[in-house]
Amino acid sequence: MPVIHQAQTTSRFVDPWPYLACGTAVLLILAFVSSLFFQKNLKSVKVQATEEEPVELEPVQLNPQPVGALRIDVKASIPDNHWVTYEIQLRDQQDKILTTAIKQSWRESGTWQEEGESGTWQEDDLQGGLDIRAAEQKQERLKIAIAVLEYTDTAGQDVNQPVPFEVSVRSGVVDTRYLWAGLVGTVSLAALSLKAVSAGGTKVIAKTIGDSDVGARATVGGCHKLLQVTVRVTADKNTPHHLTAYLRITNGSGEQIFSRSFLVACNFRKDAEGRIEKATGQLQVFLIVEPPSSYGFHVEITPDGPVDETQLIVQEGVRTLQAVEVMHIHPA
Amino acid sequence: MLTKILAAASLLIALGTIAASYSQRSALTLRQATPPTYWPRYGTTLSGQYRGNTWVSLPNRSAYGSFRGGGPSAGK
Numbered sequence: 001m002p003v004i005h006q007a008q009t010t011s012r013f014v015d016p017w018p019y020l021a022c023g024t025a026v027l028l029i030l031a032f033v034s035s036l037f038f039q040k041n042l043k044s045v046k047v048q049a050t051e052e053e054p055v056e057l058e059p060v061q062l063n064p065q066p067v068g069a070l071r072i073d074v075k076a077s078i079p080d081n082h083w084v085t086y087e088i089q090l091r092d093q094q095d096k097i098l099t100t101a102i103k104q105s106w107r108e109s110g111t112w113q114e115e116g117e118s119g120t121w122q123e124d125d126l127q128g129g130l131d132i133r134a135a136e137q138k139q140e141r142l143k144i145a146i147a148v149l150e151y152t153d154t155a156g157q158d159v160n161q162p163v164p165f166e167v168s169v170r171s172g173v174v175d176t177r178y179l180w181a182g183l184v185g186t187v188s189l190a191a192l193s194l195k196a197v198s199a200g201g202t203k204v205i206a207k208t209i210g211d212s213d214v215g216a217r218a219t220v221g222g223c224h225k226l227l228q229v230t231v232r233v234t235a236d237k238n239t240p241h242h243l244t245a246y247l248r249i250t251n252g253s254g255e256q257i258f259s260r261s262f263l264v265a266c267n268f269r270k271d272a273e274g275r276i277e278k279a280t281g282q283l284q285v286f287l288i289v290e291p292p293s294s295y296g297f298h299v300e301i302t303p304d305g306p307v308d309e310t311q312l313i314v315q316e317g318v319r320t321l322q323a324v325e326v327m328h329i330h331p332a
Numbered sequence: 333m334l335t336k337i338l339a340a341a342s343l344l345i346a347l348g349t350i351a352a353s354y355s356q357r358s359a360l361t362l363r364q365a366t367p368p369t370y371w372p373r374y375g376t377t378l379s380g381q382y383r384g385n386t387w388v389s390l391p392n393r394s395a396y397g398s399f400r401g402g403g404p405s406a407g408k
Binding site: 015017018020021024025027028031035062066067068069087088090096097098099100101102103104125127128129130131132133134135136173174175176177178179181182185186189190192193196197200319 | 334335336338339341342343345346348349350352353354355356357358359360361362363364371372373374375376377378379380386387389
């Protein structure tokens with residue numbers, strides 16, 4: 001039976017969905033960038049407060065905003081081995097308390113000893129913050145105050161000194177914690193999706209033998225079904241840099257309809273002392289075979305001396321990430 | 333099919349997290365009951381709550397005095 005085979009590079013089987021998944025990760029990066037354009041610095045000051053005397057900042061304007069919130073960031077500057085409990089207070093124009101939030105901050109250091117080793121450690125947790133949104137559709141002026149509730153050293157002794165704070169107030173601040181979570185999620189799904197393309201399709205043949213030639217038969221074919229033939233070779237240390245894989249396809253009556261040799265480049269795995277342990281090589285061929293029928297796939301690796309194992313995998317209905325060269329085999 | 337589901341899921345995650353961050357659902361809204369979505373920043377906890385639209389300090393607000401610092405030595 002006369003058979004024609006022609007190679008053609010085609011993007012007909014490209015799967016667009018992994019690119020959409022990658023696009024969502026890009027969307028999140030854009031969301032990070034654009035969040036910078038919404039925020040506005042209202043205030044950035046250094047103040048001091050004592051246990052007796054809270055410090056009050058100049059009032060700030062709170063506007064109802066569709067995007068972001070009013071963010072108050074406070075950072076206590078205390079010496080080593082001190083603890084301070086401070087409260088961020090918000091008041092309205094009538095001095096009525098609108099909200100309060102407490103932060104327990106500390107800065108400590110010391111030495112450690114473990115199994116004959118020693119060193120010093122220093123840790124702190126000084127930053128506090130509050131995000132506020134306006135409820136009604138009205139503007140209002142807010143008074144922000146910082147109150148020191150307790151200031152002690154590590155022995156629990158009261159320290160009667162003012163605590164310096166760095167306070168910054170910004171409006172239109174977007175909560176990037178969600179964006180980080182989203183970025184992790186979309187990047188992992190995009191990676192999975194890229195991986196899923198090469199693992200897609202239906203496996204119709206998966207055969208491994210400890211020899212250099214392997215063959216199997218399966219019912220495949222059709223002009224809309226892309227076949228992917230994967231050959232994996234494991235060989236010993238005497239392998240040349242390139243092996244030759246001879247691929248043959250036979251039709252239902254055993255007649256050869258396709259044969260071709262491919263060069264397979266080998267990767268060598270070395271052990272800790274730099275000696276070659278084994279060599280591996282992989283070949284991937286894309287085919288369209290017509291008409292749907294029973295076909296035999298045979299692979300022979302030469303030289304066969306060093307070959308330990310040959311694996312033949314045929315998948316049907318695969319998709320690709322980019323345009324690939326496809327061998328179209330059909331009756332004349 | 334699998335790639336379609338993964339793409340749809342990642343699109344949902346992207347839109348959901350962008351909406352949550354831009355709308356600041358984790359912020360405290362003045363004069364409104366603390367929403368379940370409130371998410372404190374840097375462990376700064378609210379020391380009161382709204383009753384009606386009046387802020388009432390929590391009774392355990394005075395309990396801050398038990399604070400004895402953090403660090404590797406804390407709680408060990």
